[in-house]
Amino acid sequence: MDRWKNPTIAVIGLGYVGLPLAAALARDFDVLGFDIDATRIRELNAGHDRTNELTPDALNASKARLTDDLGALQGHDIFIVTVPTPVSEDNEPDLTAVRKAAETVGTAIGKGGIAVFESTVYPGVTEDVCGPVIEAASGLKSGTDFFLGYSPERINPGDKVHTVDKITKVVAGQTPEVAATLARIYGSMNGNRIHIAPDIKTAEASKVIENAQRDINIAFVNEIALIFERMGLSVYDVLDAARTKWNFLDFKPGLVGGHCIGVDPYYLSHAAQQMGYDPDVILSGRRINDAMGAVLAERIHKSLGIDAAKILVLGITFKENVPDIRNSKVIDVIRALELFGHSVSIYDPLADVAETKHEYGVDLIDSPANGYHAVVGAVPHAVFDELKVSELLVPGGLVADIKGIWRGMDLGDGVRRWSL
Incomplete structure (x- = not known):
């Protein structure tokens, strides 16, 4: 025309x-x-x-x-x-x-x-x-x-x-x-x-499997991270060795949120179920990834070893270096920690304060103070690289490094670590 x-x-x-x-x-x-x-x-x-x-x-x-x-x-x-x-x-x-x-x-x-x-x-x-x-x-x-x-x-x-x-x-x-x-x-x-x-329909299908594929691969890495933790192994050390093979798929463990990867597999599984097919692999991956927030909070709680701790969570966006808070799974960690009886403060200079309050009902702090029993590295924003984490903690405080932000960094004497 x-x-x-x-x-x-x-x-x-x-x-x-x-x-x-x-x-x-x-x-x-x-x-x-x-x-x-x-x-x-x-x-x-x-x-x-x-x-x-x-x-x-x-x-x-x-x-x-x-x-x-x-x-x-x-x-x-x-x-x-x-x-x-x-x-x-x-x-x-x-x-x-x-x-x-x-x-x-x-x-x-x-x-x-x-x-x-x-x-x-x-x-x-x-x-x-x-x-x-x-x-x-x-x-x-x-x-x-x-x-x-x-x-x-x-x-x-x-x-x-x-x-x-x-x-x-x-x-x-x-x-x-x-x-x-x-x-x-x-x-x-x-x-x-x-x-x-x-x-x-082919174009629609191509899109929905792109993110479902990533979701499944991350679910696998999350599962092996929990397995290796029980073996006393760092999943990051294991991945460092494994990725030296030329065809190893380099996915990392962590929280899977956002408006695509944490959502799109449900569109595909819905369509499959409408056709009478039970998508076992897709839904299994979703179950693993959706549960990670509560699992991580439970591990942090056990590592703390105390009740009613004062905890600082770094990051509320769904991924690093973006202001997007949609479907962020960090909130799952926060709510689970609060259910354990801990007091949680959230610091994220990239997230919008009003939007975060509206979306999740939580307040962001303007800047970290000190005297925390634990600092949780939830989102690896570049702005967190310069934070002197040990100075934010009480003696014997815990650094819970979900994303390996401070992996290999000397945090000083008396700082305890937990990581996948």
């Missing part, structure tokens, strides 16, 4: 995924970035990205127009949806955001428009869930009046190497022409590093 030759693009959802995508596409296309969070839009238009994916200079240089005005979506040719797809408290897929985004697209899309979804889902959601929602809101027919596409997001928060304009993008379309159009559009920003999947 003529309108696909030089299309106007609307990116819906301006978080870790949508904002960098909108900025990258705006180098070659007329791009509108939309988000329902008016505060987020004000911050971005003032040059501040709280996710730290774009610098103020990059934001100010971007040609993308950013708005929370629904009316501004009217008349665009291509709509790219990048909203989150979390799970419920029962670990069931929560498609609320993606359904609402599809409805928003339906109110704005016209004949010949393309709706592309980047949100991680199980195979079939784009065509069987999102398509009908758009039809109901627009009065148009999917595959005839408007068309669907899928291009799974592969953003790794905080990763300044594998950015959206440097990675291979998978694309799929409802028709070969749609797929070719998406390949051209996404290819314009990443040097044509494009893989065209044969259909939308």
Whole structure:
């Protein structure tokens, strides 16, 4: 279609995924970035990205127009949806955001428009869930009046190497022409590093297994860490030796949270169970990783050897050097330690104080004091490298080094250590 030759693009959802995508596409296309969070839009238009994916200079240089005005979506040719797809408290897929985004697209899309979804889902959601929602809101027919596409997001928060304009993008379309159009559009920003999947369901499936695979591998390392602990071995020493083999997969133990790895396997397992198949390996990996917070807290409690200890936890984000607190499993450690009767303070200069309070009901301290019975290294932020941990502890205090932050470092006399 003529309108696909030089299309106007609307990116819906301006978080870790949508904002960098909108900025990258705006180098070659007329791009509108939309988000329902008016505060987020004000911050971005003032040059501040709280996710730290774009610098103020990059934001100010971007040609993308950013708005929370629904009316501004009217008349665009291509709509790219990048909203989150979390799970419920029962670990069931929560498609609320993606359904609402599809409805928003339906109110704005016209004949010949393309709706592309980047949100991680199980195979079939784009065509069987999102398509009908758009039809109901627009009065148009999917595959005839408007068309669907899928291009799974592969953003790794905080990763300044594998950015959206440097990675291979998978694309799929409802028709070969749609797929070719998406390949051209996404290819314009990443040097044509494009893989065209044969259909939308295949593209959806490719994304959901990427993170499920990582989850399973981390679960294996977490399990062997607990086994080796009982043998009096450091899993980090074992991994140092094992990774000298050329084809050893280098995964590390720890907490598995965030909006992808800790969530996506449940989308795949849900789809499998709907088909009458019990995904033993996937769910076994999830059980191991979901239990790690409580297991680590129990090990720390036993190593302390006292009740009602004063404990400092370093880090609340789901991974190092990012401000993202979504689905952070550090909170599991904190709550379990509190159940043991300990008093826990949390220090994380990267996390937003208000967001952390809203999400988890806990307060962050401005800076560490001293007199702690234990310091727990939960997230290896670079800013923690310079902390003089031993000075924060009472004599005989414990350093619980979950991520090997201070491995091999001389912490001084009288400091006890616990690590996987």
